[in-house]
Amino acid sequence: MDSTTQKIAFITGVTGQDGAYLSEFLLKKGYIVHGLKRRSSLFNTNRIDHLYQDPHVDNRNFFLHYGDMTDGTNLIRLIKEIQPDEIYNLAAMSHVAVSFEMPEYTGNADGLGTLRILDAVRLLGLEKKTRIYQASTSELYGKVQQVPQSETTPFYPRSPYAVAKMYAFWITVNYREAYGMYACNGILFNHESPIRGETFVTRKITRATSRIVLGLQDKLFIGNLDAQRDWGHAKDYVRMMWMILQADEAEDWVIATGKTTSVRDFVRMSFAEVGIKLEFKGEGVDEKGFVKLCSNPEYQIEIGKEVLSVDPKYFRPTEVDLLIGDPNKARTKLGWECQYDLPALVKEMMQSDLKLMQKDQYLKEGGYNALNYFE
Numbered sequence: 001m002d003s004t005t006q007k008i009a010f011i012t013g014v015t016g017q018d019g020a021y022l023s024e025f026l027l028k029k030g031y032i033v034h035g036l037k038r039r040s041s042l043f044n045t046n047r048i049d050h051l052y053q054d055p056h057v058d059n060r061n062f063f064l065h066y067g068d069m070t071d072g073t074n075l076i077r078l079i080k081e082i083q084p085d086e087i088y089n090l091a092a093m094s095h096v097a098v099s100f101e102m103p104e105y106t107g108n109a110d111g112l113g114t115l116r117i118l119d120a121v122r123l124l125g126l127e128k129k130t131r132i133y134q135a136s137t138s139e140l141y142g143k144v145q146q147v148p149q150s151e152t153t154p155f156y157p158r159s160p161y162a163v164a165k166m167y168a169f170w171i172t173v174n175y176r177e178a179y180g181m182y183a184c185n186g187i188l189f190n191h192e193s194p195i196r197g198e199t200f201v202t203r204k205i206t207r208a209t210s211r212i213v214l215g216l217q218d219k220l221f222i223g224n225l226d227a228q229r230d231w232g233h234a235k236d237y238v239r240m241m242w243m244i245l246q247a248d249e250a251e252d253w254v255i256a257t258g259k260t261t262s263v264r265d266f267v268r269m270s271f272a273e274v275g276i277k278l279e280f281k282g283e284g285v286d287e288k289g290f291v292k293l294c295s296n297p298e299y300q301i302e303i304g305k306e307v308l309s310v311d312p313k314y315f316r317p318t319e320v321d322l323l324i325g326d327p328n329k330a331r332t333k334l335g336w337e338c339q340y341d342l343p344a345l346v347k348e349m350m351q352s353d354l355k356l357m358q359k360d361q362y363l364k365e366g367g368y369n370a371l372n373y374f375e
């Protein structure tokens with residue numbers, strides 16, 4: 001493709017789950033992709049290493065730049081250099097529980113960070129050229145007022161993360177209305193994948209299930225099993241981010257599957273993938289999960305073994321109990337459909353984590369301990 005006709009995208013949060021899938025998606029569409037990555041004392045580009053291009057070769061279409069959402073001058077300089085047609089603002093301190101530990105930083109990166117992007121575009125006079133996607137979230141709905149949640153459902157954020165994202169949501173709307181910018185919120189419900197961060201509940205469960213059946217871990221310690229989430233696949237959701245920026249009008253959109261599942265049922269589904277039926281006993285902090293049946297002879301796991309225990313350390317000061325989205329607007333106006341359902345997602349995550357953990361198992365059996373730097 002002729003580089004003068006190629007569209008240019010700038011993705012903040014390029015090293016995260018969505019940043020990685022979106023980069024792949026846009027590169028396949030022929031975009032030139034620029035990503036913002038943070039300086040880290042260790043490599044932090046695992047999810048996008050397969051896209052990396054040697055800086056010394058010609059015709060590159062994937063570029064990484066150091067930066068941070070808390071550093072406004074850095075963002076202005078990068079946007080000036082890159083002159084993007086589309087900005088996908090995905091960077092955020094995205095862990096709800098951690099936001100209670102780091103409320104000020106979360107407000108700065110997730111709330112003010114969004115303002116810095118919008119204002120950089122305005123200051124540089126790019127209002128009419130650059131389209132902006134803001135990664136908004138179903139956490140905005142927080143305390144359940146009505147379900148399913150749609151674009152018209154009122155917000156009631158329940159964490160420093162959600163409050164910061166609420167600022168980001170409204171400053172995006174405000175810049176659209178005040179300066180005629182093409183700036184949109186995608187109100188995305190939870191979306192997962194084999195490259196989901198390991199501390200989010202779905203990945204924590206699929207990792208732990210794999211480790212338990214391979215004898216690498218005894219038990220899964222978990223928080224609120226009653227929480228219900230509308231879980232989709234990240235691949236379906238990044239496609240929609242792009243579709244949002246191709247629409248004629250700049251608007252805000254709910255992206256969800258329209259189905260909800262409890263954390264407890266997600267655990268059941270993950271264990272079922274390896275042939276294990278679980279039995280749950282007790283309530284609240286006393287709830288435990290036991291192996292009721294194991295139909296897979298590959299796994300030497302005894303019937304009755306306790307493999308799950310609730311640990312209140314994972315409870316949140318304020319919880320979001322129930323999320324179920326209404327994606328009707330996106331379906332009818334943009335023709336968006338999910339290609340994955342939850343069983344397919346769980347299967348893919350379990351297959352991937354089993355493969356990963358099998359590597360750990362081989363290393364363990366071979367007596368290899370990679371972390372013995374200091375001996």
Ligand code: NDP
Nearest residue numbers: 013015016017018068069090091092094135137188190191
């Ligand atoms: P991840 O946590 O996987 O990725 C977050 C990205 O943001 C990482 O690249 C991270 O860098 C980067 N980042 C964090 N803080 C900063 C900072 N101060 N400056 C620059 N970069 C920073 O999140 P997801 O990919 O899952 O989500 C993408 C976005 O969508 C986030 O804004 C999230 O809040 C939002 N969202 C996610 C949903 C989901 O279910 N996944 C649902 C709704 C909204 P590093 O790799 O160095 O940590």
Ligand code: GDR
Nearest residue numbers: 094096137138139189190199200201202222223224227314
């Ligand atoms: P969430 O995702 O808070 O919805 O935010 P997470 O997977 O962290 O929690 C989902 C639900 O599971 C409950 N839970 C646990 N959660 C974690 N992380 N660890 C546990 O051990 C555990 N046990 C139970 C939680 O209490 C919660 O109810 C995600 C993030 O990606 C946000 O950035 C995004 O905005 C929203 O999804 C939509």
